[in-house]
Amino acid sequence: MSSTETTKEEDQKQHVLESVVIRFTGDSGDGMQLTGTQFTSTSALLGNDIATLPDFPAEIRAPAGSLPGVSGFQLHFSSSDIYTPGDRPDVLVAMNPAALKTNVADLKPNGILIVNTDSFQQRDLDKAGYASNPLEDQSLAGYQLIKVDMTRLTRKSVEGLGLDTKSADRCKNMFALGMLYWLYTRPMDSTIEQIRTKFAKKPEILEANLRSLQAGYTYCEATEVFAESYVVPPATVAPGRYRNISGNTALAIGLVAGAKQAELQLFLGSYPITPASDILHELSYLKAHGVITFQAEDEIAAIGAAIGASYAGAMGMCTTSGPGMALKTEAMGLATMVELPLVIVDIQRGGPSTGLPTKTEQADLLQAMFGRNSEAPIPVIAAATPGDCFHMAYEAVRIATRHMTPVILLSDGYLANGSEPWLLPKVEDLPKFPIRHHTDPVGFRPYNRNPETLARPWAVPGTPGLEHRIGGLEKADGSGNVSYDPLNHEHMVRTRARKVELVANDIPDQEVMGDPSGKVLVVGWGSTYGAIQGAVRHAREDGHSVSHAHIRYLNPFPKNLEDVLKRFDKILVPELNMGHLAFLLKAKYLLPVVPLDKVQGRPFTEGEIRTAIDALL
Amino acid sequence: MSSTETTKEEDQKQHVLESVVIRFTGDSGDGMQLTGTQFTSTSALLGNDIATLPDFPAEIRAPAGSLPGVSGFQLHFSSSDIYTPGDRPDVLVAMNPAALKTNVADLKPNGILIVNTDSFQQRDLDKAGYASNPLEDQSLAGYQLIKVDMTRLTRKSVEGLGLDTKSADRCKNMFALGMLYWLYTRPMDSTIEQIRTKFAKKPEILEANLRSLQAGYTYCEATEVFAESYVVPPATVAPGRYRNISGNTALAIGLVAGAKQAELQLFLGSYPITPASDILHELSYLKAHGVITFQAEDEIAAIGAAIGASYAGAMGMCTTSGPGMALKTEAMGLATMVELPLVIVDIQRGGPSTGLPTKTEQADLLQAMFGRNSEAPIPVIAAATPGDCFHMAYEAVRIATRHMTPVILLSDGYLANGSEPWLLPKVEDLPKFPIRHHTDPVGFRPYNRNPETLARPWAVPGTPGLEHRIGGLEKADGSGNVSYDPLNHEHMVRTRARKVELVANDIPDQEVMGDPSGKVLVVGWGSTYGAIQGAVRHAREDGHSVSHAHIRYLNPFPKNLEDVLKRFDKILVPELNMGHLAFLLKAKYLLPVVPLDKVQGRPFTEGEIRTAIDALL
Amino acid sequence: MTTGVESPKPLTKKDFETDQEVRWCPGCGDYAILNAVQNTFATLGIPKEKFVIVSGIGCSSRFPYYMNTYGFHTIHGRAPAVATGVKLTNPELSVWIVTGDGDALSIGGNHLIHAMRRNINIKVLMFNNRIYGLTKGQASPTSELGKRTKSSPMGTAEEPFNPLSLALGASARFVARSVDIFAPHLRSVLSAAASHTGSAFIEIFQNCNIFNDGAWDPWTEKQVRDDRVLMLEHGKPLIWGKERNFGLRLKGIDLEIVKFEGEPPADLLVWDARRADPTLAFMMASLGDRPDAPMPLGVFRHHDQPSFEQRVHQQLTEAQAKGVPSLESLIGAGEVWDVK
Amino acid sequence: MTTGVESPKPLTKKDFETDQEVRWCPGCGDYAILNAVQNTFATLGIPKEKFVIVSGIGCSSRFPYYMNTYGFHTIHGRAPAVATGVKLTNPELSVWIVTGDGDALSIGGNHLIHAMRRNINIKVLMFNNRIYGLTKGQASPTSELGKRTKSSPMGTAEEPFNPLSLALGASARFVARSVDIFAPHLRSVLSAAASHTGSAFIEIFQNCNIFNDGAWDPWTEKQVRDDRVLMLEHGKPLIWGKERNFGLRLKGIDLEIVKFEGEPPADLLVWDARRADPTLAFMMASLGDRPDAPMPLGVFRHHDQPSFEQRVHQQLTEAQAKGVPSLESLIGAGEVWDVK
Numbered sequence A, B: 001m002s003s004t005e006t007t008k009e010e011d012q013k014q015h016v017l018e019s020v021v022i023r024f025t026g027d028s029g030d031g032m033q034l035t036g037t038q039f040t041s042t043s044a045l046l047g048n049d050i051a052t053l054p055d056f057p058a059e060i061r062a063p064a065g066s067l068p069g070v071s072g073f074q075l076h077f078s079s080s081d082i083y084t085p086g087d088r089p090d091v092l093v094a095m096n097p098a099a100l101k102t103n104v105a106d107l108k109p110n111g112i113l114i115v116n117t118d119s120f121q122q123r124d125l126d127k128a129g130y131a132s133n134p135l136e137d138q139s140l141a142g143y144q145l146i147k148v149d150m151t152r153l154t155r156k157s158v159e160g161l162g163l164d165t166k167s168a169d170r171c172k173n174m175f176a177l178g179m180l181y182w183l184y185t186r187p188m189d190s191t192i193e194q195i196r197t198k199f200a201k202k203p204e205i206l207e208a209n210l211r212s213l214q215a216g217y218t219y220c221e222a223t224e225v226f227a228e229s230y231v232v233p234p235a236t237v238a239p240g241r242y243r244n245i246s247g248n249t250a251l252a253i254g255l256v257a258g259a260k261q262a263e264l265q266l267f268l269g270s271y272p273i274t275p276a277s278d279i280l281h282e283l284s285y286l287k288a289h290g291v292i293t294f295q296a297e298d299e300i301a302a303i304g305a306a307i308g309a310s311y312a313g314a315m316g317m318c319t320t321s322g323p324g325m326a327l328k329t330e331a332m333g334l335a336t337m338v339e340l341p342l343v344i345v346d347i348q349r350g351g352p353s354t355g356l357p358t359k360t361e362q363a364d365l366l367q368a369m370f371g372r373n374s375e376a377p378i379p380v381i382a383a384a385t386p387g388d389c390f391h392m393a394y395e396a397v398r399i400a401t402r403h404m405t406p407v408i409l410l411s412d413g414y415l416a417n418g419s420e421p422w423l424l425p426k427v428e429d430l431p432k433f434p435i436r437h438h439t440d441p442v443g444f445r446p447y448n449r450n451p452e453t454l455a456r457p458w459a460v461p462g463t464p465g466l467e468h469r470i471g472g473l474e475k476a477d478g479s480g481n482v483s484y485d486p487l488n489h490e491h492m493v494r495t496r497a498r499k500v501e502l503v504a505n506d507i508p509d510q511e512v513m514g515d516p517s518g519k520v521l522v523v524g525w526g527s528t529y530g531a532i533q534g535a536v537r538h539a540r541e542d543g544h545s546v547s548h549a550h551i552r553y554l555n556p557f558p559k560n561l562e563d564v565l566k567r568f569d570k571i572l573v574p575e576l577n578m579g580h581l582a583f584l585l586k587a588k589y590l591l592p593v594v595p596l597d598k599v600q601g602r603p604f605t606e607g608e609i610r611t612a613i614d615a616l617l
Numbered sequence C, D: 001m002t003t004g005v006e007s008p009k010p011l012t013k014k015d016f017e018t019d020q021e022v023r024w025c026p027g028c029g030d031y032a033i034l035n036a037v038q039n040t041f042a043t044l045g046i047p048k049e050k051f052v053i054v055s056g057i058g059c060s061s062r063f064p065y066y067m068n069t070y071g072f073h074t075i076h077g078r079a080p081a082v083a084t085g086v087k088l089t090n091p092e093l094s095v096w097i098v099t100g101d102g103d104a105l106s107i108g109g110n111h112l113i114h115a116m117r118r119n120i121n122i123k124v125l126m127f128n129n130r131i132y133g134l135t136k137g138q139a140s141p142t143s144e145l146g147k148r149t150k151s152s153p154m155g156t157a158e159e160p161f162n163p164l165s166l167a168l169g170a171s172a173r174f175v176a177r178s179v180d181i182f183a184p185h186l187r188s189v190l191s192a193a194a195s196h197t198g199s200a201f202i203e204i205f206q207n208c209n210i211f212n213d214g215a216w217d218p219w220t221e222k223q224v225r226d227d228r229v230l231m232l233e234h235g236k237p238l239i240w241g242k243e244r245n246f247g248l249r250l251k252g253i254d255l256e257i258v259k260f261e262g263e264p265p266a267d268l269l270v271w272d273a274r275r276a277d278p279t280l281a282f283m284m285a286s287l288g289d290r291p292d293a294p295m296p297l298g299v300f301r302h303h304d305q306p307s308f309e310q311r312v313h314q315q316l317t318e319a320q321a322k323g324v325p326s327l328e329s330l331i332g333a334g335e336v337w338d339v340k
Ligand SMILES: Cc1ncc(C[n+]2csc(CCOP(=O)(O)OP(=O)(O)O)c2C)c(N)n1
Pocket: A271, A272, A273, A274, A299, A323, A324, A327, A354, C057, C058, C059, C060, C061, C076, C099, C100, C101, C102, C103, C104, C127, C129, C131, C132, C133, C134, C135, C140
């Protein structure tokens, strides 16, 4: 099979491209996610840099052929560094009219549009609300329209295997994939390997998938449906071992890595919620690593159990999304009061309320900062890319245990489901920070404080001689006894605040990409990293004085942040919300930052950020 | 009885004072709250201006004689306008050593200290942790110490009534009250009247109370225990009918007034929590007014039911305090999304977590602003004085119904339990704003919008022809159908934000007490009103350029607020938290405001604010 | 467009259909339930604008969108709370809750048991597919012990709730069970619930063909159904089986299965759903958990008692017997004084 | 100061006392319960540092402060959640919950029923004073219908929960009831709970002499007690009365009271707490609600089954049977490629 790469006819032109954006779209039953991930891993193995953006419908299975039932997967692969899944696709694969309708507007002018003509029957057009057939009415004149009767061709390719029509038709995503492999001169080995593993127990399905894949490839070769094929050479990325990783997977193993390096039992209390559930799933498969997962009756029980676990000496954690986060706020106050380590992960999604549960957003930052009764300060950190979720999860554990405090880690739907090639960290580069619970009764008092961090001792039940009581009532510093003393209360409120501020001693300085001073600084946080990075790099290539600071540590801010900000004339703050970070920066540094807010359930494009940068130059 | 006023012996000096602060303290079983409220209502009837501050122990009944069992009631009465219960008492009544110990430090130098010597036995001293008897060891030398064997004298006065010792001893608070009535030349009629009503069914107890009251009075007259007695003449307050009212009572009847003027059924869903429970109690007594109260299983059910009630056409409300507020945040998001009127009352208390449940604090402001997942803006208003709770409750209903939005009303423990003489509002001065639910099916769509307010129609179940569905998923503007359209989402997020901003058209301009420009503006919100007002007035009397702006409408701010702020050189923001309003002002107006934070579970004193003002002058 | 005029002609199923595309997976059991509910509502003699359907979050909870009545898709687990506010405010409305096994029993368990205890006149239809559908297949509180799901790869470590036992323990006065695809039975159970004064809990076995396909097949599949299901009919002896040759009788405090030929024995238990004491219903609720016994369906308990909203409004009426006091009187209550 | 050395001498009540002043109202029933718990703990053969007491919020929930063990005074209603985390993390600890009728059944109802369902080895002591004590006297979910309280001036409009029925409906496997002032009985019930594998629910009648004084007097006062209380003793016939001349027997599915003279009739029900089927316990749980019947006290159900934490740790053990994989293997799982 791998020989296909070398069988190109001489008379076909082969262009070298720097990068390409493909979007596969079809009905949720059409297997577009699989097609996308296969193309992704093939490209990753080929050494391209990649970024992906899956887009699921909110329904499990919306009616076949309907607009809400459309499922999409966009991927950007390149021979140079890339930061986003791409603003607009170069190629759109539309398996049915609904997919065409909801996606074609994004396709680049003169982009390649591949459609499965077999699914453009009157009934299909009606479902998508097309008055006339777009394949015939000239409305697609601005694109390179490639019409392929994929269903028929797929059925043909699997003839004789005894498959029913439904099963045969399921293979047409492989046909489409085969076509794209041809178009971009990709080897099919890895996909073939994976099909073999996946359908090992169903030989006819296996064979059907292989045949369809090959059929799609051969079809291009035979028919010259495409005038040319392309090559996207490998990127020059840092040497090392790579894996394609989604944010949720990276986050899950980052939590495990943190707990392991702390030498603590990992306890996850969680309640399923999109887009956080996958972390629960990932961790529940890791029992061999000693991970305990507890699927609780609700989010309050989940955090309650996590607090109990930390109290008993484990690294308690909980993972959720916005609405679940809202439910945990009372318990977060308790965790703050009893000063136990705890990691609270919020995979943000579109809101308010149930909102757009499968879409992305960054609008929980102020909730993370202030969404608790009274003064309950908690460190807040955020991951910037799918791979960075690993690192920040590890950081969350480190900060929580060193400072005896709950820590909120923010990610979002875009990071959670998006993926990127991830240079595997070396375990020896992950510092160990073994935690030893307090055992010495001499001089023990539950609210004695470490002078450097103000952390209290972690004394766990079962330890002889350290019997003590904790709880949510205000307590005397030192003894931990309940105290209604007014001055002690003020002291404790300020101590808890100070304790969080001291985390700043323990986090890296804010870095800047680009010059350390200049005209415009783009300040971002979380999943906007890629779009900002891309926009800023390109603006810099165009000679503009722009830099990028991406804040991973949001509470407390890095100590040098004010200094960093003040070296620029203007500060642009793009966010997928109504200006949360901008608000914090204004209140903290009294700087007239310029917010760039987008709240559409989807990430920024590079172009949007570039436009805003240009406006400030 | 009222003749006692005129029977003063000629040789006793009678001084006229402008104002006096008394603090009654004793064991929780000693009836100090009753003593305080009696003195209060007598003084109110006499025409004094008054302000009070009860101080309960956190325990229902802490052990008798213990420090945590001390209960106090401070009251300030005056012939001129006053704004706080006074910084430090002129007179301290201490019924036992524990009360003495926890309170004497506050007594003014050379203040009058009245103690019940009978309760200074060794056992009592031990319970309070006194190593030696303070009545004998000169430690009280700085005060006018008045030692009275009240228990013995009270027992004596009720002899022959056949009371057991316990019941007899319960009357000693009346003895103390009688003494204070003599000292400040107060008539006893109103107290006598109330004793008669209260104990109508227990004639011996009635008689015992009357006798003890009289005995205290006579004791002073007979023994010349006090060198002089005092007169505090009536204040010149606005004419009209008055009543002494606590914040919670005012708030409860304000809610009723709002609902009545809106011609809506009032529905309260609530779960008991200190210091909000009294509103539930008050309202559950008002069934004759058509008020439905529902004591729910928890705070989530309480707000859920209130949302259901609003959906069905009632004025849904819920009342709670910090931890309960934290639990309601997910449901608040739902209310924001379905755009129904709802009043959410938060009587703030000391936190975080269970914190100091019986103490006051203002630290829920940022939670009220931001404590919800994603973008869920809600108007926030706050009451400034006990009586103002009535007005702001009424305002909450008005805004909620006119703008079809949840509204958060903030009060706190200090307002809730404190009281002041309240000039009864005339019902004709409370504008009616009758609400008519939508009934016309022509052109009806659930998310049509009023162009002025962006409010949607309130169409309630049971109305023929308006059947429709609402919910927490994002919806298309107009039709209200579920919509995952990215641009609609952005439109809706901005529309909901704009809707809240438009409330600014419907609230009064920010007022300033003092000159409209100058050196220092003290900006407050909520229960700090009295202390700030007092401090600013006194500073102005001393010739300083200081003014006071008290913000009742916190989200959105009054339209002229920025203008008001910018007319002063410096802005001082005193708050019972770590700087919430200061934070909002900084972020919104980029002004370098000076926070003055106090987090001790108790209100500011005038002195504290004055000191901070002086530092800025 | 609908009009404001109350139509005098009797309602039909069509009147309850909306223009919204139904978005459950093809083959989902929810379709059949939607059908049954639309059919039943048309027969209840209640004008369509008086129906309110409140739901939480889940596949099942999308139900209100497909019913042309008033509908409120609330938040996860809180439907009973919202419905309580609706019903207390306007007792004339016919208030129904549609919920799932996760929504009702996991996050919403507390509201559910309190609604049952209060006996508020709300009908709870719990679609039990023994899985979290909407979040794509985690274990629910009704998933069998040891069930392997996305969140329990080695099987769950906990016994499920028996939803009917739970409801009865919370003193539910109307408790019933039916199956998505048993249309006539389901309709009759829904009608019985509608006729009850007070809260009603109806468990409906529902097939999630995506994440838990065939969960109820051992009882409901055509071939086995007659042998594996026991229909509870008030006043009738408990008999089942293709040949109707199995019966139940009491033996002390246990239920005994009797196989007979010909006439059923005289001592078979005669079903009495109207008992005030819930013990018999409780006993019957867990019968289906026994491997040797059939799954009882039908009305387990139907005990009328004054409902919560009746009692609440009774108090309002009493309190207002002497008229509604004025706002002035409220503002000026207690001790007042005049300053001239 | 305590020392780190485990004392070899047997524990006494004193070992469980703290230096904190006990802050319940004088006369509160909580004192007696504190006494009984301290006494019982001393006899269980468990080192004192292995006890953890978790509570919610309420007067009752202050309990941990007065016990010289590990204690966690959490937030309202959430003690079962926190305790679950403690027990799952360290199954060797002896984990007890102290809660009130409001804490456990109102805000905390859901966590309670799930703890029962899961059968996690945690002992729940619910102090039932039928009122909210700490918040000064509102109705609780166990307050009688029509009870006048601060929040229900015309009386409540809702039936209370029967806590034992609720627990049994949630499939609690150990369910018992005792009384604050019945010290030996209470101690024996506590010991029985300690001996059980899995979750235990113990309702303790408790007098709140401030807000609901005498709530249990009709059953527990010296004069009436013998006639109004039925002690359930495993293996013994159900007999009560000052003269021990009343008994209970089954009549169909009902409990019948028999008055007898001399020898008790042979067909009296013999108490069996160990039945797997919960029906009998359920039937007995509501007996006390009948005005003509005595209040049963003692162990209603005691059915051992593997506990949740045992099952969870069993899975960990199995998964680790082949050793614990390295962090490297986790990081480098799935398809990887090398860039030179
Ligand atoms: C507060 C909150 N937590 C979690 C979720 C995610 N969630 C939505 S539905 C659901 C469970 C659905 O299961 P079930 O109630 O059985 O309904 P089904 O989909 O099976 O009909 C969950 C966990 C949510 N929407 N809100």
